[in-house]
Amino acid sequence: MEERRGSPSKTKTNSRASAISRRSQAQEEEEEEEEEEEEEEGDSNSSLFPDSDSFRPIKPIQAFVRVKPTAHFAQDMIKFGTDDKSISIHIEKDARGGIVNNSSTDWSFRMDGLLHNTSQDKVYEAVARDLVAAALRGYNGTIMCYGQTGAGKTYTMTGATEYEHRGIIPRAIQQVFQAAEESPGLSITVLISYLEVYNEALFDLLGPGLGRGSRNTPLAVLDSPQGVCVRGLSIHPVSHEKEALNLLSEGGTNRAIAEHTLNKNSSRSHCIFTIYIECHSRVYRNLKGIKSKITLIDLAGSERLSEIPSAGHIRKENSYINRSLTFLEQIILALADPWRDHIPFRQSKLTHVLKDSLGGNCNTVLVTNICGEAAHVEETLSSLRFATRMRWIMAEPVANVTFEREVSVKALEEEIDLLKRELTMKDMFKNRSVVTYSPLTGAQRAAIKSQVHKYLRGAIEEIDIVNIRQIQEVFKQFKAIISQQEKDIEAKLRSKYLLGDRGESKADVGSEVGEEVEDEEKEDKEKKKDKAGVADLDAGLVQEVEKLQKEALETGTSSSSPVPGEKKEDKKSEEQINFPPSKAEAFELFKQEAGREISRIFKENKSILLARKRSSNSLARRINDIKREMEGVRETLEGKKRKRWQEGEYTDEEGQVIIDEKEFSLILKLKELKEEHRAGYAELQDLKAEIQHCQQLVDKCRKRLISEFEIWYNESFRIPEDVLEALRPGGSIRPGMIPMNRVMCLQTFDRTMLALQKMRRKRGIVGAAGKNKPPSFLRIL
Numbered sequence: 001m002e003e004r005r006g007s008p009s010k011t012k013t014n015s016r017a018s019a020i021s022r023r024s025q026a027q028e029e030e031e032e033e034e035e036e037e038e039e040e041e042g043d044s045n046s047s048l049f050p051d052s053d054s055f056r057p058i059k060p061i062q063a064f065v066r067v068k069p070t071a072h073f074a075q076d077m078i079k080f081g082t083d084d085k086s087i088s089i090h091i092e093k094d095a096r097g098g099i100v101n102n103s104s105t106d107w108s109f110r111m112d113g114l115l116h117n118t119s120q121d122k123v124y125e126a127v128a129r130d131l132v133a134a135a136l137r138g139y140n141g142t143i144m145c146y147g148q149t150g151a152g153k154t155y156t157m158t159g160a161t162e163y164e165h166r167g168i169i170p171r172a173i174q175q176v177f178q179a180a181e182e183s184p185g186l187s188i189t190v191l192i193s194y195l196e197v198y199n200e201a202l203f204d205l206l207g208p209g210l211g212r213g214s215r216n217t218p219l220a221v222l223d224s225p226q227g228v229c230v231r232g233l234s235i236h237p238v239s240h241e242k243e244a245l246n247l248l249s250e251g252g253t254n255r256a257i258a259e260h261t262l263n264k265n266s267s268r269s270h271c272i273f274t275i276y277i278e279c280h281s282r283v284y285r286n287l288k289g290i291k292s293k294i295t296l297i298d299l300a301g302s303e304r305l306s307e308i309p310s311a312g313h314i315r316k317e318n319s320y321i322n323r324s325l326t327f328l329e330q331i332i333l334a335l336a337d338p339w340r341d342h343i344p345f346r347q348s349k350l351t352h353v354l355k356d357s358l359g360g361n362c363n364t365v366l367v368t369n370i371c372g373e374a375a376h377v378e379e380t381l382s383s384l385r386f387a388t389r390m391r392w393i394m395a396e397p398v399a400n401v402t403f404e405r406e407v408s409v410k411a412l413e414e415e416i417d418l419l420k421r422e423l424t425m426k427d428m429f430k431n432r433s434v435v436t437y438s439p440l441t442g443a444q445r446a447a448i449k450s451q452v453h454k455y456l457r458g459a460i461e462e463i464d465i466v467n468i469r470q471i472q473e474v475f476k477q478f479k480a481i482i483s484q485q486e487k488d489i490e491a492k493l494r495s496k497y498l499l500g501d502r503g504e505s506k507a508d509v510g511s512e513v514g515e516e517v518e519d520e521e522k523e524d525k526e527k528k529k530d531k532a533g534v535a536d537l538d539a540g541l542v543q544e545v546e547k548l549q550k551e552a553l554e555t556g557t558s559s560s561s562p563v564p565g566e567k568k569e570d571k572k573s574e575e576q577i578n579f580p581p582s583k584a585e586a587f588e589l590f591k592q593e594a595g596r597e598i599s600r601i602f603k604e605n606k607s608i609l610l611a612r613k614r615s616s617n618s619l620a621r622r623i624n625d626i627k628r629e630m631e632g633v634r635e636t637l638e639g640k641k642r643k644r645w646q647e648g649e650y651t652d653e654e655g656q657v658i659i660d661e662k663e664f665s666l667i668l669k670l671k672e673l674k675e676e677h678r679a680g681y682a683e684l685q686d687l688k689a690e691i692q693h694c695q696q697l698v699d700k701c702r703k704r705l706i707s708e709f710e711i712w713y714n715e716s717f718r719i720p721e722d723v724l725e726a727l728r729p730g731g732s733i734r735p736g737m738i739p740m741n742r743v744m745c746l747q748t749f750d751r752t753m754l755a756l757q758k759m760r761r762k763r764g765i766v767g768a769a770g771k772n773k774p775p776s777f778l779r780i781l
């Protein structure tokens with residue numbers, strides 16, 4: 001099964017489908033404007049390539065028309081547009097003699113360029129230079145000459161013997177070797193092969209023992225993961241331009257030539273000259289490279305050969321040439337159709353060999369050679385149609401970059417080694433001989449650690465920067481010290497407040513409130529709510545511990561430093577603050593004393609809720625039983641009904657079906673059950689609403705209980721006596737309503753006020769005018 005070349009997946013085919021559309025007449029007209037716009041905008045995709053050129057991803061195959069110079073150019077029939085891109089053909093009805101559809105006499109074609117009276121040099125610039133340059137960057141390229149016999153295909157591809165009339169192949173060879181010379185940092189390997197396809201057989205034009213009689217070399221086209229290759233075809237490495245040109249001329253002389261009435265030198269075979277390029281950096285040897293090939297094809301004459309008088313083996317040749325070109329046309333039509341999955345490349349040797357050279361992921365350019373004489377106008381028309389179809393094919397060039405992991409790793413290792421040596425040399429020049437660029441040893445790490453500790457203690461003023469690895473290690477050591485300090489502080493706080501780790505604290509306090517709110521029926525929903533209540537209490541605790549840790553870190557205290565909020569001068573408060581009971585113990589106490597009333601309400605509400613839930617559950621069970629019973633009765637009735645139908649039904653005079661006693665009682669039973677079910681369901685709905693209401697009350701109570709407890713706990717154990725005193729007069733603010741951090745601010749304020757009062761009493765510190773005048777912020781407070 002042959003695959004669509006250049007379309008590895010269906011998705012890709014579809015994406016191409018959107019980009020590809022047959023060029024309608026309207027599109028052709030629009031194209032001109034688009035091209036102009038593109039020229040103005042510049043190459044928007046050029047950034048995809050290291051150096052921009054005309055080759056961009058997803059674009060149609062380029063087609064040029066080259067007109068062979070003639071003294072008898074049919075000016076009335078062939079006309080060129082001023083843009084050098086459009087060409088129109090006009091054929092008088094009578095003159096056409098019925099060969100072409102006689103309903104129209106004018107055709108218009110649009111190409112990528114018209115090469116009329118154009119020198120070989122200019123042809124190369126227009127057609128090949130960019131393609132060869134792209135090949136040197138890893139993009140495969142194909143140039144194909146198509147046209148009737150004698151139209152100038154070989155002249156375009158190979159050229160004449162005079163240097164200035166040399167064709168595309170010798171110029172491409174020259175460009176490749178010139179690039180190699182101009183890039184001393186690159187190592188470019190060039191290889192050449194020359195293949196001939198003649199009468200559906202393959203011949204190596206550079207193979208040994210050539211000659212028409214000895215053409216029995218068993219060459220075969222093979223598909224491989226790397227692309228198509230011809231088994232047995234000789235591939236010749238060439239290191240100089242001249243060497244490559246010698247091979248070209250050697251192959252040229254071996255090319256199959258047969259006499260023909262149109263042109264005594266006309267070629268009857270398709271010739272494929274391939275330049276293989278392998279390129280990699282000399283500096284970063286083996287790291288990354290490119291591999292590409294330039295396929296240069298000189299096709300056999302495309303004229304309708306059956307009309308040309310010939311005999312014997314010439315007739316056989318004609319049929320093979322006709323067939324292979326017809327298959328080529330079919331391939332081109334298939335490639336241009338985005339919905340075609342199967343491309344029949346293998347139906348001829350020519351198309352099979354060209355499988356990875358037409359469109360797909362390579363740059364492809366067609367040169368259509370035409371004759372300008374009136375006698376050849378029909379062939380010219382046919383060639384132009386072929387060129388138009390070629391332009392429907394879309395190509396998506398991809399660079400062939402080679403990358404070998406193992407050799408690359410080796411090359412990188414070599415590179416690292418070289419750079420290390422270079423650094424060592426530079427250090428030596430700067431008299432820094434102790435620097436090492438290898439990974440740090442255990443002893444070196446220990447030395448850095450002790451240096452960091454010394455620095456923190458103030459034993460040394462600075463840490464000398466030696467290299468990147470050493471700096472990184474210094475930071476690592478700082479990080480380790482900080483995280484150790486964090487752990488110490490946390491451990492200290494936990495032991496101070498008699499807390500286990502966070503998990504334990506959650507369990508302890510959780511069990512307190514959990515016991516209170518535990519649902520006897522242990523319904524999932526209820527459980528979740530209980531946990532949320534526990535989490536509230538626990539989250540407060542955890543937050544508190546975290547806050548204290550943060551404060552400790554901000555003030556720069558070590559694990560042995562006092563916790564902020566401790567007042568050394570106030571012994572009584574210090575005891576209270578430092579040794580409060582655990583929250584679990586305190587909660588018990590709270591429920592018996594200050595929180596007795598709220599705790600009682602909470603319990604009552606909760607027991608009502610549980611009672612409602614129990615009723616709701618038993619009612620739900622009852623409803624389910626009724627439902628099951630109803631289903632049973634329904635099934636029995638269905639069975640009875642079926643049996644009646646099978647045995648035949650009895651009806652009375654009014655036509656009503658007669659049923660037996662049992663069926664009748666079952667119907668009555670079902671009716672009763674339905675009633676009962678409806679009533680139960682309504683009752684359940686009411687109960688649910690009630691439960692929801694009770695649940696809200698319980699939640700509110702729980703929240704209140706916890707918040708009252710928090711207030712009471714802070715008042716009783718957290719806020720120092722003197723602050724409480726300060727807050728009591730007036731009584732408008734309940735201290736427990738103020739977050740702890742605000743309370744601590746008040747404490748600071750209290751101390752500040754005392755200090756200010758002392759200052760006011762000191763002579764000379766406050767001016768006479770300021771005496772007896774309270775500080776301005778007092779009024780604000």
Ligand SMILES: Nc1ncnc2c1ncn2[C@@H]1O[C@H](COP(=O)(O)OP(=O)(O)OP(=O)(O)O)[C@@H](O)[C@H]1O
Nearest residue numbers: 068069149150151152153154155265266267300301
């Ligand atoms: N642009 C041109 N300028 C000058 N001479 C040309 C040009 N094109 C073709 N010729 C001449 O026309 C003759 C036929 O050209 P050529 O052999 O290239 O045709 P062809 O298309 O390759 O024919 P075939 O299909 O038989 O190979 C040659 O003598 C060639 O030098």
